[in-house]
Amino acid sequence: MSKNHTWPEDGRGRVPFWVYTDPQVYREEIDKIWYGPHWLYVGLECEIPNVGDFKTTTLGERPVIMVRSGVDEITVVENRCAHRGLKFCQERFGNRQDLLCPYHQWAYSLRGDLIGVPFRRGVKKQGGMPADFDPSANGLHRLRVEEANGVVWATFSDETPSFREYLGERFWKHYTRVYDGRKLEVLGYNRQRIPGNWKLMQENIKDPYHAGLLHVFFVTFGLFRADQKSAVDIDDLGRHGILISRKGEKEQNEVTADMRQFKSDLVLNDPRILDVVQEFTGEETVGMITIFPSVILQQQVNSLTTRQIVPSGPGAFDFHWTHWTYADDSSEMKQRRTRQANLFGPAGFVSADDGEVIEFSQQGFSPSEDEAALVTMGGREIECTDHMVTETAIRGMYDYWRKVMGYA
Amino acid sequence: MHEAMECQGAAGAGLLNSREAIRDLFDDYYATLDAVDLEAWPNFFTEDCVYRVISRENYERGFSLATIGAESRGMLMDRVTGLRTTQVYAPRYYRRFAGPLKIGRGADGAVPVEHNLLLVQTLIDKQSEIILSARCYDSVVEVDGRLALERRDVVFDSEMIPNSLIYPA
Numbered sequence: 001m002s003k004n005h006t007w008p009e010d011g012r013g014r015v016p017f018w019v020y021t022d023p024q025v026y027r028e029e030i031d032k033i034w035y036g037p038h039w040l041y042v043g044l045e046c047e048i049p050n051v052g053d054f055k056t057t058t059l060g061e062r063p064v065i066m067v068r069s070g071v072d073e074i075t076v077v078e079n080r081c082a083h084r085g086l087k088f089c090q091e092r093f094g095n096r097q098d099l100l101c102p103y104h105q106w107a108y109s110l111r112g113d114l115i116g117v118p119f120r121r122g123v124k125k126q127g128g129m130p131a132d133f134d135p136s137a138n139g140l141h142r143l144r145v146e147e148a149n150g151v152v153w154a155t156f157s158d159e160t161p162s163f164r165e166y167l168g169e170r171f172w173k174h175y176t177r178v179y180d181g182r183k184l185e186v187l188g189y190n191r192q193r194i195p196g197n198w199k200l201m202q203e204n205i206k207d208p209y210h211a212g213l214l215h216v217f218f219v220t221f222g223l224f225r226a227d228q229k230s231a232v233d234i235d236d237l238g239r240h241g242i243l244i245s246r247k248g249e250k251e252q253n254e255v256t257a258d259m260r261q262f263k264s265d266l267v268l269n270d271p272r273i274l275d276v277v278q279e280f281t282g283e284e285t286v287g288m289i290t291i292f293p294s295v296i297l298q299q300q301v302n303s304l305t306t307r308q309i310v311p312s313g314p315g316a317f318d319f320h321w322t323h324w325t326y327a328d329d330s331s332e333m334k335q336r337r338t339r340q341a342n343l344f345g346p347a348g349f350v351s352a353d354d355g356e357v358i359e360f361s362q363q364g365f366s367p368s369e370d371e372a373a374l375v376t377m378g379g380r381e382i383e384c385t386d387h388m389v390t391e392t393a394i395r396g397m398y399d400y401w402r403k404v405m406g407y408a
Numbered sequence: 409m410h411e412a413m414e415c416q417g418a419a420g421a422g423l424l425n426s427r428e429a430i431r432d433l434f435d436d437y438y439a440t441l442d443a444v445d446l447e448a449w450p451n452f453f454t455e456d457c458v459y460r461v462i463s464r465e466n467y468e469r470g471f472s473l474a475t476i477g478a479e480s481r482g483m484l485m486d487r488v489t490g491l492r493t494t495q496v497y498a499p500r501y502y503r504r505f506a507g508p509l510k511i512g513r514g515a516d517g518a519v520p521v522e523h524n525l526l527l528v529q530t531l532i533d534k535q536s537e538i539i540l541s542a543r544c545y546d547s548v549v550e551v552d553g554r555l556a557l558e559r560r561d562v563v564f565d566s567e568m569i570p571n572s573l574i575y576p577a
Contacts, residue, residue, distance in 0.1 A: 187472055217490060270486060338477065342476065346569040349490045352495060356571070357496065359571055360498070
């Protein structure tokens with residue numbers, strides 16, 4: 001630890017600003033969290049339907065390639081040539097029969113095994129690799145991979161339990177409510193760079209308290225409001241969370257009276273953006289899952305999205321939104337999901353608010369890293385609740401974070 | 409409010425044949441947005457217009473997802489309502505730099521127009537930065553004696569948006 005940081009007195013009720021700003025803390029996070037015993041979101045299986053199809057992305061800070069190496073096999077390798085270390089694959093998507101580094105034409109199989117080294121035996125008996133060069137020891141670094149109902153996960157660590165165990169049974173149930181084994185299809189992508197610490201995005205979705213206040217659009221049209229039947233569930237270690245809520249009607253009551261920005265007279269000129277249909281069993285209309293540390297799995301009315309977090313130093317992260325639909329959905333349903341996407345992303349009626357306030361947060365932390373944020377809404381407990389006026393899931397995440405990072 | 413556009417063939421195609429009138433339309437359009445006269449913005453469109461700000465990645469791969477997508481003038485008005493009354497964002501200036509118009513041949517009472525667009529954002533205490541670098545694909549029609557956009561696709565190369573896209577392009 002660089003500066004002998006100590007956690008504030010009021011342990012669970014405070015989060016010190018240095019967790020968002022200190023470059024040394026960030027480096028430790030990359031090693032202990034992103035490259036530690038955690039599953040990281042890589043992509044959707046349907047993004048690479050055919051053998052040889054690949055997608056490049058970044059896990060933690062490391063570029064990787066997700067490739068369909070066989071009809072029923074997905075491989076994730078680091079996008080780094082074993083020879084001179086180039087990030088050799090520069091495209092976002094494509095199809096290849098092998099993985100080739102252009103610098104010296106080292107060739108790898110789709111599984112990452114080294115299969116070709118030009119001039120390995122030299123030219124005209126001159127030069128070449130030494131006799132002890134072992135191609136089998138010079139493949140691409142391969143990660144452990146699991147596919148779970150259409151989503152591809154990878155981990156750098158040998159210690160990570162199975163993905164289902166990593167979620168825990170309660171969260172496996174939340175996960176399979178939407179990712180139920182049906183085939184998925186991509187509707188498209190949104191990408192934005194948010195100038196704030198990566199944990200702020202996790203916190204944003206672990207915090208239902210803000211959603212009923214900041215997001216006037218949500219509240220005005222009854223999509224997410226503090227008095228609606230709702231719940232916060234967290235896994236046994238506090239790292240994953242889900243916000244569950246039930247859509248209500250547009251109305252005025254004591255909750256809206258507490259909102260200075262509530263606009264009771266607001267109507268939409270074209271309400272098709274809110275043409276919501278109930279498609280999942282049960283009465284919940286919102287299920288926002290945070291899977292620590294890398295992704296948010298969004299089901300907000302009929303909008304289904306993965307939001308991947310790629311950290312970039314303590315003060316920024318890239319945010320990749322993949323909107324999807326079930327492959328067997330009607331064209332009407334696909335259009336409905338596409339329309340509702342207007343609520344989300346960098347220009348979203350709702351999500352633009354989040355990007356902005358995360359930026360404002362980082363602006364407040366940076367010059368004052370010895371100060372601390374208060375997280376005592378709903379008390380100091382870490383527990384599942386049947387209401388949304390709480391920051392319990394944020395407390396849960398920091399409880400786990402401190403254990404992993406060694407900040408007692 | 410305009411009635412929905414009906415194809416009129418050659419009749420009433422006077423304005424559509426005028427390159428000057430088409431240039432004026434875009435000059436007015438960008439001046440209106442740069443002045444943040446948001447309430448006037450939807451009036452540049454037909455009643456059942458299609459408006460999209462969409463990444464080149466989605467556009468070229470045929471994905472329907474747009475960063476901003478509207479299927480009527482009403483939806484554009486709702487965007488304005490959001491910007492004026494529900495959304496939270498830091499104050500900023502947007503300035504739009506349009507390249508030369510490539511005006512195509514009209515067919516079915518509509519003229520295709522293409523041009524480049526650079527959208528520059530300036531936040532308080534920050535240096536100016538490029539928010540979008542885009543190619544615009546527009547379809548111009550004449551409704552009630554004036555020109556309007558029946559379709560506008562702003563296809564942006566710059567996939568990684570610097571945080572938020574607040575105002576329209």
